[in-house]
Amino acid sequence: MHAEPVRDTCGYAVPCMTYEEDRDLHGKRFSREDDASLNEYFTQKEHVATRLDGPPGLPLPLPPSTV
Numbered sequence: 001m002h003a004e005p006v007r008d009t010c011g012y013a014v015p016c017m018t019y020e021e022d023r024d025l026h027g028k029r030f031s032r033e034d035d036a037s038l039n040e041y042f043t044q045k046e047h048v049a050t051r052l053d054g055p056p057g058l059p060l061p062l063p064p065s066t067v
Helices: 023-031 034-043
Strands: none
Touching: none
């Protein structure tokens, strides 16, 4: 794999921050879904079957969750 930077910054506008905690928004959002609704959601997204860098993306329909 070869990667090239697409953006660069001098760092002057980047604030100094410290890590406080992981964000839980992603987990909360998808915990409200079941396998059928996730399959429907992802099937509607045109960028799911192929990643931006070319290889295949998520297999659709999604395999059953193990949780």
